[in-house]
Amino acid sequence: MSQGKIWIVGAGPGASDLLTIRALRALESADVILTDALITDDVRSLFPEKSIVIEVGKRSGDGINPMERQQNIHNQMIMYHSLGHQVVRLKSGDPMVYGRGVEEIRFLLESDVEFELIPGISAGMAAANEYWVPLTERGKSSGIHFHSAIKVGGEKSDLDGIIREIENNDTVVIYMGLERLSEMAFELNQRLSKETNINVISKVSYTDSDILSGNTKFFSKIDQSDLPASPAVIILGNHTKVPGKITSRRMDKKSLKSHVRKLLAQPFLNLF
Amino acid sequence: MSQGKIWIVGAGPGASDLLTIRALRALESADVILTDALITDDVRSLFPEKSIVIEVGKRSGDGINPMERQQNIHNQMIMYHSLGHQVVRLKSGDPMVYGRGVEEIRFLLESDVEFELIPGISAGMAAANEYWVPLTERGKSSGIHFHSAIKVGGEKSDLDGIIREIENNDTVVIYMGLERLSEMAFELNQRLSKETNINVISKVSYTDSDILSGNTKFFSKIDQSDLPASPAVIILGNHTKVPGKITSRRMDKKSLKSHVRKLLAQPFLNLF
Numbered sequence: 001m002s003q004g005k006i007w008i009v010g011a012g013p014g015a016s017d018l019l020t021i022r023a024l025r026a027l028e029s030a031d032v033i034l035t036d037a038l039i040t041d042d043v044r045s046l047f048p049e050k051s052i053v054i055e056v057g058k059r060s061g062d063g064i065n066p067m068e069r070q071q072n073i074h075n076q077m078i079m080y081h082s083l084g085h086q087v088v089r090l091k092s093g094d095p096m097v098y099g100r101g102v103e104e105i106r107f108l109l110e111s112d113v114e115f116e117l118i119p120g121i122s123a124g125m126a127a128a129n130e131y132w133v134p135l136t137e138r139g140k141s142s143g144i145h146f147h148s149a150i151k152v153g154g155e156k157s158d159l160d161g162i163i164r165e166i167e168n169n170d171t172v173v174i175y176m177g178l179e180r181l182s183e184m185a186f187e188l189n190q191r192l193s194k195e196t197n198i199n200v201i202s203k204v205s206y207t208d209s210d211i212l213s214g215n216t217k218f219f220s221k222i223d224q225s226d227l228p229a230s231p232a233v234i235i236l237g238n239h240t241k242v243p244g245k246i247t248s249r250r251m252d253k254k255s256l257k258s259h260v261r262k263l264l265a266q267p268f269l270n271l272f
Numbered sequence: 273m274s275q276g277k278i279w280i281v282g283a284g285p286g287a288s289d290l291l292t293i294r295a296l297r298a299l300e301s302a303d304v305i306l307t308d309a310l311i312t313d314d315v316r317s318l319f320p321e322k323s324i325v326i327e328v329g330k331r332s333g334d335g336i337n338p339m340e341r342q343q344n345i346h347n348q349m350i351m352y353h354s355l356g357h358q359v360v361r362l363k364s365g366d367p368m369v370y371g372r373g374v375e376e377i378r379f380l381l382e383s384d385v386e387f388e389l390i391p392g393i394s395a396g397m398a399a400a401n402e403y404w405v406p407l408t409e410r411g412k413s414s415g416i417h418f419h420s421a422i423k424v425g426g427e428k429s430d431l432d433g434i435i436r437e438i439e440n441n442d443t444v445v446i447y448m449g450l451e452r453l454s455e456m457a458f459e460l461n462q463r464l465s466k467e468t469n470i471n472v473i474s475k476v477s478y479t480d481s482d483i484l485s486g487n488t489k490f491f492s493k494i495d496q497s498d499l500p501a502s503p504a505v506i507i508l509g510n511h512t513k514v515p516g517k518i519t520s521r522r523m524d525k526k527s528l529k530s531h532v533r534k535l536l537a538q539p540f541l542n543l544f
Contacts, residue, residue, distance in 0.1 A: 010401070012292070020393065021296060022289040075535050082532040096400040096407045097416065105404050106515050111528055117401040119393045121292060128368040129282070129389040132377050135368045136420070143433070144369065144418040148408070161415070161440065168433065243378050256383055260354040263347050 004031075006077055006087045006113060008104055010094040010120020014040040015205035018126060023118045031085035034076055038092040038231060040206065052080075070100065074107045081113055094122040098148050098175050123233045124173035127201035131211045132242050133235050135171050141239040143170035149177050159187055166196050166237055174234040178227060181234060185219035188236075192216065198236040202228030213242055276303075278349055278359045278385060280376055282366040282392020287477035288314040290398060295390045303357035306348055310364040310503060312478065324352075342372065346379045353385055366394040370420050370447050395505045396445035399473035403483045404514050405507050407443050413511040415442035421449050431459055438468050438509055446506040450499060453506060457491035460508075464488065470508045474500030485514055 007026040012018035019027075027033070030051050035044075037057025047053055056073045058064070064072075073089070080087045095101035095117050108115045124146060128135045135144050145165045147158065165172050166188070177184065178200070185198060195215040203209045210228045279298040284290035291299075299305070302323050307316075309329025319325055328345045330336070336344075345361070352359045367373035367389050380387045396418060400407045407416050417437045419430065437444050438460070449456065450472070457470060467487040475481045482500045 015294070017294040017297065018292050018391065020284070020290050020292055022287070024293060025289065078528075078532060079535040082536070094397050094401070096397065096405075098408050098414075100410060101401075102404075102406040102409045102515070109515060117404065119290065119397045119401040121391045121393065122397060125366050125368065125391045125394060129366070129373075129391040132374075132389065133368075134374040136370050137374045138372060142370075142420045146416040146418075148414045161436070164433070164436070243374070243381055256350075260350060263351040264354070 004081045004083075004085045004087060006081050006089065006108060006115040007118060008089045008091065008095045008101055008115065009118045010099070010122075011036075011039055011043050011090050011092050012121040013093060013123045013126040013204040014038075014042065016040075016042040016046050018121050018205055019043065019046070020118065020120070023120065026088055026118055027090070029086050030088040032080040033088045033090055034073060035090045036092050039090055042206075043090075070103055074104065077104070077108070078111055078113065091120070094120045097122045097146065123175065123201075123204050123231070124235065127199075127204045127211075127233050127235060130204060130209065131199070131201055132244055133199050133201070133211075133240055134243070135173075135235070135240075137239055141169050141171050141237060143168065144173060145170060146173045146175065147177070148175050149180065159184065159191075163188065163191055166192060169238050171235065171237040171240055174236070176231075177234045178230050178232045179224075181219060181227060182222055182224055185216045185222075189216040189220045194238075196236055196238050197241045198234065199240060199242065200228055200232050200234050202230070202232040204233060211242070276353045276355075276357045276359060278353050278361065278380060278387040279390060280361045280363065280367045280373055280387065281390045282371070282394075283308075283311055283315050283362050283364050284393040285365060285395045285398040285476040286310075286312040286314065288312075288318050290393050290477055291315065291318070292390065292392070295392065298360055298390055299362070301358050302360040304352040305360045305362055306345060307362045308364050311362055314478075315362075342375055346376065349376070349380070350383055350385065363392070366392040369394045369418065395447065395473075395476050395503070396507065399471075399476045399483075399505050399507060402476055402481065403471070403473055404516055405471050405473070405483075405512055406515070407445075407507070407512075409511055413441050413443050413509060415440065416445060417442060418445045418447065419449070420447050421452065431456065431463075435460065435463055438464060441510050443507065443509040443512055446508070448503075449506050450502050450504045451496075453491060453499060454494055454496055457488045457494075461488040461492045466510075468508055468510050469513045470506065471512060471514065472500055472504050472506050474502070474504040476505060483514070 009023045009026050027046050032052045034054050034056045077087055091099045136142055162172050195217055198219050199213045201211045212228050281295045281298050299318050304324045306326050306328045349359055363371045408414055434444050467489055470491050471485045473483045484500050
């Protein structure tokens with residue numbers, strides 16, 4: 001019916017150079033790009049001039065039913081594909097992490113068209129790299145747990161799981177959790193055996209990205225309006241303290257120089 | 273002391289075009305590349321010809337103590353940096369996910385040198401995208417849990433956590449777990465309230481990548497030698513079944529054509 005292909009592409013957290021090379025190539029060959037609202041101007045600057053760009057993301061107050069929106073995305077994908085176009089469905093982050101990628105896969109399989117997924121850097125990983133937030137550390141923390149927005153009131157089980165994960169010294173990464181953060185921190189402060197560290201990383205990889213770190217007590221008292229801007233990812237756990245402020249243990253310039261001099265005195269080759 | 277910079281770079285799962293654009297740029301400007309053993313030939317083909325490439329990864333049977341190996345990596349980073357070189361420390365996957373990135377950050381902070389981390393696509397995400405393994409799905413599964421190699425015997429608590437996560441319909445991703453897979457599947461088969469789905473994805477994004485899917489019962493009986501090759505990532509959970517084999521619900525060619533005809537009859541513009 002057509003020679004086109006559909007790519008479901010992860011755009012990563014926002015910076016255009018955090019797309020994969022494969023994602024960039026798919027974009028460059030796209031005739032039609034169906035794009036989420038969260039896709040940044042920086043990423044949009046990579047869109048080919050000739051491409052048709054269609055906004056299919058949720059816009060605040062647009063009143064569209066989520067199922068209907070998803071069905072419309074499916075319809076648009078298949079319509080442009082049937083016209084022989086190369087179609088890119090561009091999603092922020094990674095298509096399989098809170099991205100409804102599976103719904104689109106199921107639809108495309110039913111439609112029997114050729115498609116391919118391209119992974120993207122997920123915000124939690126990008127945040128950890130940008131702000132040196134430990135996710136795992138040998139001998140300290142070996143589990144990483146991703147959760148979407150926490151429903152503290154309705155579904156206590158979510159918070160029970162998070163509490164177990166923190167008490168186990170694992171790392172917890174929460175997406176879309178900004179609105180309930182104070183409430184969650186308040187509950188954690190009451191129920192955890194000790195205060196735990198919380199990092200809120202806002203607009204990861206954007207030029208105005210920001211981090212706010214503190215413990216459960218700090219965040220349980222903070223005014224919601226003082227929190228960094230959305231979109232944000234929350235990373236918490238007993239071993240998630242950003243090591244940037246360890247100045248006391250810092251090697252002084254003199255001993256560093258002497259250390260390097262010693263190394264340079266060794267035969268200049270692979271030590272392994 | 274020098275104008276060089278140290279980049280700690282995630283190389284992703286193996287395919288060279290799954291590096292980020294930022295990672296590629298760092299590599300292209302590298303004078304010295306300290307590379308892990310798992311870095312594929314495909315990724316190595318991106319190394320600039322002029323660069324000094326130093327293998328610092330673990331080689332089976334090299335007998336080097338892990339602490340000593342890590343210290344040697346730190347020494348090499350700082351030595352080449354002090355000579356004014358651009359140094360790339362290349363790690364497979366993402367530097368912060370089971371990659372000892374935090375240890376290197378701590379060392380570099382103490383040494384007071386300029387450095388930057390660049391995230392990479394982690395194997396679990398890449399596997400999900402390559403083989404359409406659901407990680408999250410609306411209304412079905414909202415948590416993703418990363419674990420490193422499971423110590424079924426020594427530390428039962430690991431498996432208790434995994435069992436809770438599966439019973440909660442969440443998705444579990446296990447790195448470096450191939451050796452204990454049959455043993456783990458056997459225990460899960462005994463202790464879970466129902467059989468759960470297991471996917472073993474080997475050599476994600478390599479040209480000879482492979483997936484083996486089955487349930488806990490299947491994997492509890494499998495001979496270790498019949499498992500796909502290492503490196504592999506294991507994705508399990510009640511909603512992790514790969515939707516590729518849903519043929520019964522597939523729209524037939526005729527109804528698809530009629531569906532598309534209907535869509536094309538609509539005004540040809542953004543429906544949103």
